Amino acid sequence: MTNALPLVGNDPVVGLSNLCQQFPGQVVFTTSLGLEDQALTDLIARHQLPVRLVTLDTGRLFYETYDLIDRTRSMYPDIDFDTFVPDPQSLEAFVNEQGMASIFKTVEARKTCCRIRKIDPLKRALDGAQVWVTGLRSAQSENRSDTAKIERDGMTGVLKYNPLLDWTDGELDTYVNSHSVPTNPLHRKGYPSIGCAPCTRAVLEGEHPRAGRWWWEQSSKECGLHKG
Numbered sequence: 001m002t003n004a005l006p007l008v009g010n011d012p013v014v015g016l017s018n019l020c021q022q023f024p025g026q027v028v029f030t031t032s033l034g035l036e037d038q039a040l041t042d043l044i045a046r047h048q049l050p051v052r053l054v055t056l057d058t059g060r061l062f063y064e065t066y067d068l069i070d071r072t073r074s075m076y077p078d079i080d081f082d083t084f085v086p087d088p089q090s091l092e093a094f095v096n097e098q099g100m101a102s103i104f105k106t107v108e109a110r111k112t113c114c115r116i117r118k119i120d121p122l123k124r125a126l127d128g129a130q131v132w133v134t135g136l137r138s139a140q141s142e143n144r145s146d147t148a149k150i151e152r153d154g155m156t157g158v159l160k161y162n163p164l165l166d167w168t169d170g171e172l173d174t175y176v177n178s179h180s181v182p183t184n185p186l187h188r189k190g191y192p193s194i195g196c197a198p199c200t201r202a203v204l205e206g207e208h209p210r211a212g213r214w215w216w217e218q219s220s221k222e223c224g225l226h227k228g
């Protein structure tokens, strides 16, 4: 693993193609089925890019998200799409010892839940990968404003490529609408950012797009996947 960062340019297709050539079979895209991720999935399928798709089924997703997973698989049958679930023993121990309601009582318990249901499965999903592709956009979160298009991820050590980082809301909507990309109906019901059902609420007009995530916490607003 070299410390030099590959050149990816501004075009997501060019960037992904270059990385797939440089790291054959080692490029993994983690999708949570959000708008950005769905646009990237379409782009990967449309250009037949050899990227492996992975989603993390926390066991607490909305019905609409599970349905979208099925619709996405049907629409893009040729993509390599795997689901990772939490380790059952870790999850059982957490639920028995702390109870699911503990996530609303302390940030520590909430982060433990996120670790078991998201971060540990993510590490397994990225096992053997050299490049982790995400749908992060800098407009999504204040915490992400200093994210680079390509960087070395502090938690996993792999290259992290965020090809849609500079896309505006308008560019994203245009892509999704003009390519008939399958999307989550919850977006039309006030959920711009969708995570686990217990931890996501609709946002009010004028609120930040991620205000509905972990709404009861004053800080944080991240699960830890995209830190470091």
Ligand code: SF4
Residues within 6 Å of the ligand: 058, 060, 103, 110, 111, 113, 114, 115, 117, 118, 195, 196, 197, 198, 199, 223
């Ligand atoms: S978002 Fe909520 S339910 Fe999902 S893993 Fe984190 S704490 Fe658990």
